[in-house]
Amino acid sequence: MSVPVTMTVNGRAVSDTVEPRVTLVDFLRDHLGLTGTHVGCEQGVCGACSVLLDGVPVRSCLLFAVQAGNRSVTTVEGLDDAILQDAFEETHAMQCGYCTPGMLIAARGLLSDTPDPSEDDIREAISGTLCRCTGYVQIVEAIALAASRLRQDERHG
Amino acid sequence: MADPARFISTRRRVREDRRFVTGTGRFVADIRLPGALHAAVVTSPHPAARIVSIDTRAALASEGVVEVLSGAGLPDLVDPIPNALDTPGICCYPLAVDAVRYVGEWVAVVVARTRALAEDAAELVEVRYRELPFVVDAETALDPSSPPVHPAHGSNLLYRRLFSWGPVESDFSAAPHRLGFDLAWGRSSTVPVETFGVVASWDAGRDLLDIWASIQMPSFAEQVASCLRLDLNQVRVHYDVDVGGSYGVKRGLKHTVVAGLLARRTGRPVRLVEDRLENMAGGDMHGPERKFRVAVAFDDDGMIRSLKLRALEDVGAQSGRAPLQLGKPVSAIVGAYRIGSVAYEAICVSTNKTGQTAVRGFGMAPTNLALETAVDRVARHLGMSRFAVRRTNMIRAHQFPYRIPSGSTYDSGDYHAVLAKACGLARLDRLLARRAAARAGGRVAGVGIATCLEPSGGNSSFEALLNPKNTTTTWPESCVIKVDRTGLVTASIATSTSGQGHETLTATLIGEELGIDPDRIRVLHADTLSAMPGNTPVASRMAIMLGGAATGAAGRIRDRALAIGAHLLGLAPGEAEWSDGAAVAPDGRRLSLGEIAQVAHREYHRLPPGITEPGLQATHVYQVPTGGTLPDADGRGQMYPCYSFAAHLVYAEIDRLTGTVSLADYVIAHDCGTVINPDIVRGMVIGGAAHGIGAALYEEFAYDGQGQFLSGTLADYVMPTAHEVPDIRLVEHCTPSPLTSHGQKGVGEGGYLGAPAAVASAVNDALAPFGVACLDLPMRAGTLSDLLATATEQP
Numbered sequence: 001m002s003v004p005v006t007m008t009v010n011g012r013a014v015s016d017t018v019e020p021r022v023t024l025v026d027f028l029r030d031h032l033g034l035t036g037t038h039v040g041c042e043q044g045v046c047g048a049c050s051v052l053l054d055g056v057p058v059r060s061c062l063l064f065a066v067q068a069g070n071r072s073v074t075t076v077e078g079l080d081d082a083i084l085q086d087a088f089e090e091t092h093a094m095q096c097g098y099c100t101p102g103m104l105i106a107a108r109g110l111l112s113d114t115p116d117p118s119e120d121d122i123r124e125a126i127s128g129t130l131c132r133c134t135g136y137v138q139i140v141e142a143i144a145l146a147a148s149r150l151r152q153d154e155r156h157g
Numbered sequence: 158m159a160d161p162a163r164f165i166s167t168r169r170r171v172r173e174d175r176r177f178v179t180g181t182g183r184f185v186a187d188i189r190l191p192g193a194l195h196a197a198v199v200t201s202p203h204p205a206a207r208i209v210s211i212d213t214r215a216a217l218a219s220e221g222v223v224e225v226l227s228g229a230g231l232p233d234l235v236d237p238i239p240n241a242l243d244t245p246g247i248c249c250y251p252l253a254v255d256a257v258r259y260v261g262e263w264v265a266v267v268v269a270r271t272r273a274l275a276e277d278a279a280e281l282v283e284v285r286y287r288e289l290p291f292v293v294d295a296e297t298a299l300d301p302s303s304p305p306v307h308p309a310h311g312s313n314l315l316y317r318r319l320f321s322w323g324p325v326e327s328d329f330s331a332a333p334h335r336l337g338f339d340l341a342w343g344r345s346s347t348v349p350v351e352t353f354g355v356v357a358s359w360d361a362g363r364d365l366l367d368i369w370a371s372i373q374m375p376s377f378a379e380q381v382a383s384c385l386r387l388d389l390n391q392v393r394v395h396y397d398v399d400v401g402g403s404y405g406v407k408r409g410l411k412h413t414v415v416a417g418l419l420a421r422r423t424g425r426p427v428r429l430v431e432d433r434l435e436n437m438a439g440g441d442m443h444g445p446e447r448k449f450r451v452a453v454a455f456d457d458d459g460m461i462r463s464l465k466l467r468a469l470e471d472v473g474a475q476s477g478r479a480p481l482q483l484g485k486p487v488s489a490i491v492g493a494y495r496i497g498s499v500a501y502e503a504i505c506v507s508t509n510k511t512g513q514t515a516v517r518g519f520g521m522a523p524t525n526l527a528l529e530t531a532v533d534r535v536a537r538h539l540g541m542s543r544f545a546v547r548r549t550n551m552i553r554a555h556q557f558p559y560r561i562p563s564g565s566t567y568d569s570g571d572y573h574a575v576l577a578k579a580c581g582l583a584r585l586d587r588l589l590a591r592r593a594a595a596r597a598g599g600r601v602a603g604v605g606i607a608t609c610l611e612p613s614g615g616n617s618s619f620e621a622l623l624n625p626k627n628t629t630t631t632w633p634e635s636c637v638i639k640v641d642r643t644g645l646v647t648a649s650i651a652t653s654t655s656g657q658g659h660e661t662l663t664a665t666l667i668g669e670e671l672g673i674d675p676d677r678i679r680v681l682h683a684d685t686l687s688a689m690p691g692n693t694p695v696a697s698r699m700a701i702m703l704g705g706a707a708t709g710a711a712g713r714i715r716d717r718a719l720a721i722g723a724h725l726l727g728l729a730p731g732e733a734e735w736s737d738g739a740a741v742a743p744d745g746r747r748l749s750l751g752e753i754a755q756v757a758h759r760e761y762h763r764l765p766p767g768i769t770e771p772g773l774q775a776t777h778v779y780q781v782p783t784g785g786t787l788p789d790a791d792g793r794g795q796m797y798p799c800y801s802f803a804a805h806l807v808y809a810e811i812d813r814l815t816g817t818v819s820l821a822d823y824v825i826a827h828d829c830g831t832v833i834n835p836d837i838v839r840g841m842v843i844g845g846a847a848h849g850i851g852a853a854l855y856e857e858f859a860y861d862g863q864g865q866f867l868s869g870t871l872a873d874y875v876m877p878t879a880h881e882v883p884d885i886r887l888v889e890h891c892t893p894s895p896l897t898s899h900g901q902k903g904v905g906e907g908g909y910l911g912a913p914a915a916v917a918s919a920v921n922d923a924l925a926p927f928g929v930a931c932l933d934l935p936m937r938a939g940t941l942s943d944l945l946a947t948a949t950e951q952p
Contacts, residue, residue: 019273021273022273029186029187033189034180035180035184035186035187036179036180036181036182037180038184038186038350038351038401039186040350040351040352040433040871041433041870041871042432042433043433043870043871043872045870045871045872046350046871048350048351075180076178076179076180077179077180077181079180085178085179086178088174088178089170089171089174089175089178090170091836092170092171092174092836092837092839092840094174094177094178094656095402095656095657095658095840095841095844096349096351096399096400096401096402096403096654096655096656097173097174097176097177097182097399097401097656098182098184098349098350098351098399098401098402099350100177100178100182101177101180104178119884122879123879123880124879124880126878126879127878127879127880128878130350130871130876130878131350131844132347132348132349132350132402132404132844132848132876133402133656133840133844134840134843134844134847135840135843135844135845135846135847135848135882135885135908136847136878136879136882137843137882137884137885138836138839138840138843139879140879140884
């Protein structure tokens with residue numbers, strides 16, 4: 001049994017039919033070919049599958065695609081967050097890159113609410129996203145760097 | 158080269174990062190082949206049982222199912238997974254044949270149109286078992302009366318050898334002090350966020366098996382071909398796959414054999430991407446689980462004369478390569494210390510637990526924990542500072558190259574300078590004052606110190622050490638460079654990457670050698686059929702080995718281009734110099750690499766006499782420095798050329814009630830010789846330390862007394878988050894290796910080798926005033942809480 005689902009993904013309207021049991025991450029990856037969102041545990045622990053749902057970070061492995069019906073989903077492919085992404089490159093806030101999309105989503109969620117985060121704020125915001133490579137230090141630095149550049153941009157913009 | 162280094166050791170962006178921040182990495186699960194089938198596995202619920210029957214009829218009839226494969230008849234189709242030890246009685250197939258040996262072992266595989274349909278059908282496979290006696294504890298497994306995991310082998314003992322280097326017994330008799338203790342390293346692993354996955358596709362028109370896999374494993378293609386009874390040149394493993402973390406464990410041989418077999422049988426590509434439970438229970442990626450008995454003999458001043466070490470390793474139900482992890486520690490058995498004699502008993506047993514594989518450091522981290530704990534205990538026994546005892550024992554800078562009793566020669570180092578840097582960065586006096594203040598306030602506080610050596614760039618002769626039938630004495634790495642007609646450079650390397658930045662490494666070193674911008678150099682990951690020899694980024698080897706290969710190949714390009722350029726400039730050989738990507742005459746006239754390449758590719762008539770090969774290309778296959786010899790009869794030999802060194806310092810407080818450990822002021826002073834890319838080195842060291850913090854405090858693959866596996870999810874197997882890993886600070890020291898192209902040494906493992914010992918040192922320093930100690934890893938909060946409660950109750 002399949003049911004119709006309509007949502008906005010990275011700014012584009014998407015309509016498809018899916019089995020109700022299809023998770024949002026499988027829908028994004030398998031139906032839409034958006035493989036930037038990764039699967040790590042399928043039980044909501046690792047955070048690799050994080051996407052923005054109406055601007056808020058969620059685990060796309062813990063949602064069915066139909067639950068995102070008529071809502072807006074942003075994946076790493078649609079993040080369009082040059083300052084944040086550049087900051088991750090500048091501090092080398094990754095190694096294998098597998099957790100990176102989830103980290104970027106968590107960071108975007110934080111900076112939308114908290115433009116001037118403390119180190120504790122940053123650590124709290126990414127504490128639901130596991131990175132096995134970096135020990136987090138360069139990720140914390142990247143997010144702090146992005147925050148300061150975004151604030152600067154805001155002032156000059 | 159006359160030019161000073163321009164790109165090496167400078168902060169340059171890591172070129173791999175761009176694709177990861179834009180979501181355009183290509184991991185194995187991202188590879189979509191038309192018509193691909195998806196696999197799901199049926200696993201054993203028992204630690205040991207005879208398989209009475211497997212009924213696949215309902216599964217085969219289920220929607221979308223194409224094939225169901227079980228172990229019945231499998232030995233007719235594939236050969237068993239190879240053993241590294243000479244243990245012919247151990248015979249493991251990708252799927253259980255007749256009997257299961259651990260919970261989670263693969264019994265059958267279903268392939269269907271989608272993964273969901275494959276999982277649906279897997280639930281319909283009916284397996285009847287007759288349960289058998291089992292063993293889950295290593296000491297019990299040593300008992301000859303324990304139920305044998307592999308009856309054809311005769312017992313659970315896979316390997317036992319007592320190595321003795323130097324006058325151990327007389328050193329023990331002569332020393333004024335002796336102490337001993339037992340210690341345990343719990344079963345943990347690296348647990349990458351990406352599970353293992355493979356896509357296999359059989360091309361019947363070409364008789365060729367194509368493999369894309371999340372792989373980091375030497376000899377992978379050879380072993381796949383051998384198990385599938387294919388010629389080696391019938392298997393093509395594609396290295397242009399981003400691997401989502403490995404740190405040693407991404408070695409899905411059985412997965413690939415199954416996927417390859419099914420791809421060939423069904424005529425369609427087959428995807429086998431583990432889910433988390435398949436990964437944790439049956440992925441055969443658990444790491445060392447080791448029990449130690451340690452004894453040291455030492456003088457009044459803390460100088461350790463002799464060491465006795467017994468290591469009992471539990472590799473679980475699969476043998477594979479895991480037992481060799483008792484071999485690598487031989488290459489640095491005395492750590493940073495001038496211990497004169499060593500007795501090392503290496504014992505390896507099988508149990509009814511998930512198979513073990515290679516983990517970051519290849520067995521060094523547990524052994525370093527044992528050694529560093531011994532040093533701390535010597536200090537405590539004598540009432541001396543742990544720092545002073547280390548300074549007394551450490552090899553002096555002027556003593557390098559330094560040969561240790563087990564036969565390895567350390568290339569270079571300045572351990573005292575590095576330890577001093579760690580103490581300086583941490584402001585040790587303030588740290589000790591902080592501890593004193595915390596203790597005065599009734600808190601449980603400690604300072605931890607550990608050093609570690611990181612043997613790097615190995616030649617794999619630990620294989621020969623543990624198995625005399627193995628005669629490996631080299632583990633080469635290679636690089637192919639071609640300069641196109643326009644003078645642009647493309648390099649090809651023989652490995653996939655799992656986060657080490659090989660493209661950046663290769664481009665940096667070629668750019669350095671040719672005097673051209675590394676950002677304009679393209680680096681490709683070849684496949685096993687087109688690549689020159691390579692052995693993947695194990696053993697902290699790529700900076701040394703790929704670095705040597707890239708530098709060597711680029712040097713050949715430069716020499717060739719310079720010879721052509723000098724001739725075109727009307728000069729005799731040797732009269733022109735290479736500078737800034739051009740051949741330069743003494744009068745300043747220049748010919749760029751592009752101009753030279755144009756001649757090399759198209760204007761044969763202008764080439765100098767003696768240069769008869771058109772084009773501009775070079776290959777370098779780099780031999781391991783100091784490689785080429787087998788261990789001697791006493792097990793002495795040189796396994797690794799280069800020895801990095803680090804000192805870790807950390808402050809810890811333990812919550813008296815909950816036993817929770819909080820770390821702060823974590824500093825690492827680190828010497829890997831010449832740093833090629835500072836950001837990569839920093840990330841590797843800090844990330845390794847975070848991983849070691851996990852092994853010390855949180856991570857364990859637990860089994861209950863019934864052999865049931867208790868840690869199948871990331872909620873049960875707890876890895877450090879950004880809350881548990883403190884802001885680790887790093888200071889570099891540089892003692893160049895005399896053996897490598899630019900003085901570089903390895904860097905991938907050192908953080909992980911030092912952190913568990915440092916954290917254990919801090920925890921035990923905190924516990925010491927209470928008269929208790931914790932010598933089992935992971936040091937669980939509950940254990941620490943109980944220890945403190947018991948201690949507090951004592952008068």
